[in-house]
Amino acid sequence: MSQPDSAGNRQAVPEREIRGNERTVMVLSGGFVLAFIAIAAVDLDWLSAAVDTTFGYATQYFGAYWQLLMLATFLIALVMAFSPLGRLRVGNDKPDYSNFSWLSMIMATLLAGGGVFWAAAEPIAHFMDPAPLFAAELGIEGGEEGAAVPALAQSFMHWGFLAWSILGALTGGMLMQLHYHRGWPLKPRTLLYPLFGERIMHGTPGAIVDTFCVIAVVAGTVGPLGFLGLQVAYGLSDLFGLPDSVWLPAAVLLGVIPLYLFSAITGLNRGIRVLSRFNVMLALFLAAFILLFGPTAFIIDGFVQGMGTYVDNLLPMATFREDPAWLDWWTVFFWGWFMGYGPLMAIFVARISRGRTIRQIVLAMSVLAPVATCFWFAIVGGSGIAFELATPGAISEPYNEAGLPAAMMAIAQQMPFGAIIAVLFLVLTTIFVATTSDSMTYTISLTMSETDEPATWLRVFWGLVLGVMAMILMLMGEGGVTALQSFIVVTAVPVSLILLPSLWYAPRMAMHLADGEEPAIDGETGQSVKPTGR
Template identity: 50%
Template sequence: MKLSTTQQVVSEPLSCAALKGIDWPLFIISGGFLLAFLVAALVDIDSVSGLVNTLFAWSTKFFGLYWQVLMLLTFLVSLGICCTKCGRVRLGGVDQKPDTSTFNWIAVIMCALLAGGGAFWAAAEPLMHFASPPPLFAGVQPHTEAAGYAALAQSYVHWGFLAWAVLGSLLAIVLMHLHYDKGLPLAPRTLLYPLLGQRALKGPIGTLADATSIIAVVAGTIGPIGFLGLQISNALHAVLGIPNDITTQAITIILVTVMYTTSCLVGLKGIRFVSEINVWLMIGLAVFMVALGPTAFILGGFPKAFGLHLEHFIPMTLFRADPKWLDWWTVFYWGWFIGYAPMVALYVAKISRGRTIREIILTLSIIAPIVTMFWFTVVGGTGIGLELQTPGIVTANGAGPEALLLGVTQSLPLGGVISALFLFLSFISVATNGDAMAFTVAMAMSGNDKPKKWLRAFWAIGMGLAAVVLITIGAGGVTALQSFIVITAVPVSLLILPSLWDALRIARRMAVEQQI
């Protein structure tokens, strides 16, 4: 009997190892790289940091503008598809219905990105821009109300429409069609199939696509895990006098690793459960801060900062006048989000079967960004509002990123309780991000959407242990690994480029097939 095209794709092995449920060459390359990085960092962190900084500078110099344009085009193309009849196309099967409620689905999606850094940077970034306005707002005086609005507007650019759009809007369309309709693996290499055909599925090109995507997301996940240990240790020392040392940091990381490993092993139900806790806690804290914090600045600042953000959207998005500032803010973020993009898109594709293109794009490109902006306004705006009322009250215990969140919470009514809840939020946010990414890495490595439990556990535990190893040499080891994700964004940005036209072409063809 002659096999159909789809059956041929499914039956052709990527390698002998793939028949056993795992791509061992990919496992060895990605796991081996992580191990080599850890060993090198322990032996000579200064040389590792120097090499990473050199490659980082090269990446941002030659690819920075390309990333800025790529991010903007991804957002604009996604909106274009959403606003046409193609938005009504149902992905994963025309008769397929979603298996979770819309609230649970949005909660899980939001925690895939916002949880990775939102709890930490929501206070730190606006306050840092408030104290030192971005170059585009160089005429604004620091520590003023105008500086507060400019700070929030700049934060909106970094965590708003473009950041979310690149993480799954177009990539999810391509992956869901090729996986659910054509039977191709749910892996980053599948993004290249429309361009390269079978060469994308077998051989070094596919392995390189998967490996760089996995290394990028693992580096981006280990970073927040390591910084969580440093942040909570610093907070416990400031509030309770507990020693701020490697023991406290390691215990924190081990606890969060146990939590997200357990969640990951339970599967998507466990990930959804942790995500819901995360979202409801964020909502509760937001309501408290709006009600008992600098209410007028928060509620008045959001529309003013949002308007400023829209007014300067293109200039801030394509800003090139200050390369040094740009490298450590906008371009760093773009490299980080681009590095995350293929793996988060796999995650979105896995949990979004039965959703329409319009649902996915509206959630990722509009709803999630606006919610994120408001969250930054609540947390960062609280800090700015308190600083405007009483200069120095937030920064009294330190102006570093790890100290600013604690400075905000300690300045509120019931400061001890709110600080504890925010520390728990940071803890569970990192856990939410960790379980989702460990599951996704295992999914990509096994080539199907039901990865083996031992493989999930390997990456979940491995990321936690890597964070413990890196903090033994101080924040420099974690920072070096965080910066490395920007380097991996170079090949990953080439991997996701074809989705700009492939997603549109696929959406149009599916609209015809579904008679829309």
């Protein structure tokens, strides 16, 4: 780790030590997870009621704040990227990874359940039941041709610019400066160093901050594992006639745990990078196949018009508050989910982005990844809408009968070689979720490690915790999964407060770095610190 001195030579920056708190974070976060599982096993109804109550408070009192936080993060990140600050290179003279490997790890880690599960299900859901904003303004009815573009636009809203920006566009650059130029560790509490100074780095409050973020990511990662179990179990039952029971999704998870554990154990340069590259290559193959043999014109038109509608209505959609019930289970749910990932995803982005400029990080997180995601949603979900318009009931009937997991299988089986494409989609779903699970296993372990390479036993422990927790909740039936989905939003409340200071400190730190000062504001004095020549 190094930084330039006054003569332009690079000198070592010593690691700042934080001892004694890793065990506290381990005990608090691990204890909470075990308590959650134990209460669910003893009295799932009580747990569900408690989670629903806190869910209601979270959405009522924090929903509007979250919407503004997401919007502000995106806008401030863009201003930074296109200002002179965007040219600043952080942490090294050149990137550690090629552009393709770097973007693959970012895309594969964050798409997770959205990669296939939501890409197939959400557009058809909004097509059959249009979002209130478009239903009120345009007077469209579900299932009509006029509902197609608004359905895609609403899906783009939930998986586009704002969603991706909160995952590291500002916080990733902040952590890189604090880690690679100041020597502070890659931990969630480091995001609050500019506000509180060293007090937050060494005391119990810092351990509590890390614990909140770990719990949020555990909930957010177990969620996609649950979606994976439901999706693959439905696919296996539909394709091969396997009995549909709670044991089948659990068996699916039992098979995927060794995959992401092996990837997490082998680390960034081997398992995670290789699995991410394969994931992206398979997604590109399926995208090309659908574009060639599917409803090509509809996909292209839907993407172009959907993006136009999305951009034109970005502010109205981002600030829509007129239908709280719909908002809670769509926009606010997704915002809570993504914010819960925010600090640990920022750590992952900082870990793989050394040597990148601020502009590269912001454009990757806030523009390139969202546009690629929206195009993928147009390919998968747009095809579903096209098939439904051509043959009413082709997608909507399985969707209405079996819910969200049925959408992807129904879409795949409308394609040439439908059974083979369906199997490939199941493989892609599995790898998408595995790449999120391995990256988050690695990053959770990183928050409890004294170095940038977590111990193997830590990775194994947290990888097993994620998988076993998902299996247990799946075996409890729909109630366990529903409780977890609501709990994802609850965990976002403290995490959203941890993300808030980045709106002010991310650009301010970059300005100090550009001026040759330390890229942080001492939280105790409020003054910038000149380089010490370390």
